[in-house]
Amino acid sequence: MTTAASSPSFSSGFRAIVPLWLGVAPFAVAYAVTAKASGLSLFETQWMSLSVFAGASQFAAAGLFGQGAAPISIIATTAVLNVRHLLYGLSLAQKVPLTVGQRLLAAQFLTDEAYGISISAPGLNLAYLLGAELSLYTVWNVFTLLGSLIGALVPDPEKLGVGIVFPLAFLGLLIPQLVGRVPLIVAALSGLLAWGLSRVLPGGVVVLATGILGALAGAWLSTRSERA
Amino acid sequence: MSTALPVLLTLLGMWAVTYAARLSGLSLGHLRLSAFWLAFLRFVPISVFAALIVPDVVNSADWPRQLLACAVATLLLWRTRSLAWGIVGGFTVYWLLRQVS
Known part of the structure; x- marks a missing residue:
């Protein structure tokens, strides 16, 4: 599942992220529940997942909305938490030549996980990168919606103990380097x-x-x- | 729709700062870099992965269990070079430890 195919494709990138779904899905649900508790509507909660699409900063923002923080401080917190994506973009751009249109598209869906999987993939190309990016985008948004609808029924990810999958996955990417x-x-x-x-x-x-x-x-x- | 305008504007601002960071990095790929900065970018995944792993594990409430799971995963990854084995092995150890303690 995680070994790179001979020619990297959209579907091999998409599948490379699948083991991480286990960790991502409960956190998307937890985000939706937090957002609801902070007074965000279903539409606002979903729109944040669709547009911002950055887990940690969405959690932080949901918490700040709940405290009635000023919009500018919510935006500033988001900027601070997400400026690391600049490094990911720089690092990826050295390996994959992208046209302006491809950059505009790939930038929307870039994440820690998609970066990690892609930068470690031999013969990385745009299709693989987008596959990895959209794999995470799909599961994050589907489970945001599920969380908004049935979140109260799902146990806390902390209790499920699935968060361990993130350090394990990043270890799996680090060790071979x-x-x-x-x-x-x-x-x-x-x-x-x-x-x-x-x-x-x-x-x-x-x-x-x-x-x-x-x-x-x-x-x-x-x-x-x-x-x- | 119960959506308040300030909330939507805040969400728009959040998107803009995040997208700007993502796009500006991707847009600087054509830069011709010296050997030093090429080496810098080669080491970015290593330093970033370490930064994503270590605080997450050592600041967790059950860090001894997580640390042990990561140690086993590291050993498996070292021997097998397989991401799947590392995740499955580490996860199994973590779950077993949760059952007994």
């Missing part, structure tokens, strides 16, 4: 840094700051040894 000394050092440094930062900063900022600092360390270490 750890070939050689510098990647190992970068991973260890980044893990420690993220741990420290997570005590004082929100999750999206931690990923952005660690992503930049860890990669800088890697670039410095590897180009230094090439020169030496």
Whole structure:
């Protein structure tokens, strides 16, 4: 299911994300329930999943709406949590040449998970990227709707214990990249840094700051040894 | 429709800042980068994955169980190089630990 096909296609990208549905679906339901509790209508709850499509920031926004926060502070929180997507786009753009129209389309559906699966796929192309992106988009939106309709009946994802699937999936993407000394050092440094930062900063900022600092360390270490 | 205008405008703003971040990264692919910045981008997945994994696990309420599940998954991934085995193995360990403790 997760081994890359000889020629990456929309459907192989779509299927590569399927193991993550298990983790995504309950969180979409939980988001819908949170949004409802915060006074958002079914339409508003769904519209956020369809347009913004970024899990952590949707949770944060639902909470902030519930507290009656100012629109500007909700938008600013969203920006801070999601600015890490800039790194994902930069990283993907180095591997896949995209026309303007393709960028406009691919940008709407970019996520942590779609980035992770795609960047690790050999011979990555637009079809595979869109397959991975839309796989997550589909499950996130279907389960947002289900959550709005029958959310009260579904147990808390915390109680189901399915959240573990995310670190496991990212581990599965990380481990094959750890070939050689510098990647190992970068991973260890980044893990420690993220741990420290997570005590004082929100999750999206931690990923952005660690992503930049860890990669800088890697670039410095590897180009230094090439020169030496 | 009970939708209030400020809510819709807020949602529009949320979409705009998120889409802008996604699009601007994808649009900078044509830049010709030095060896240093090419290396930087090669290391982005590694640093990002580490940042997505570690806080999630160590700040969780049941971090000892999650840590053990991740350790088993790491071992499986190292040996098999299969994402599916890593997820299934780690998940199984996590579930068994939940049943006994």
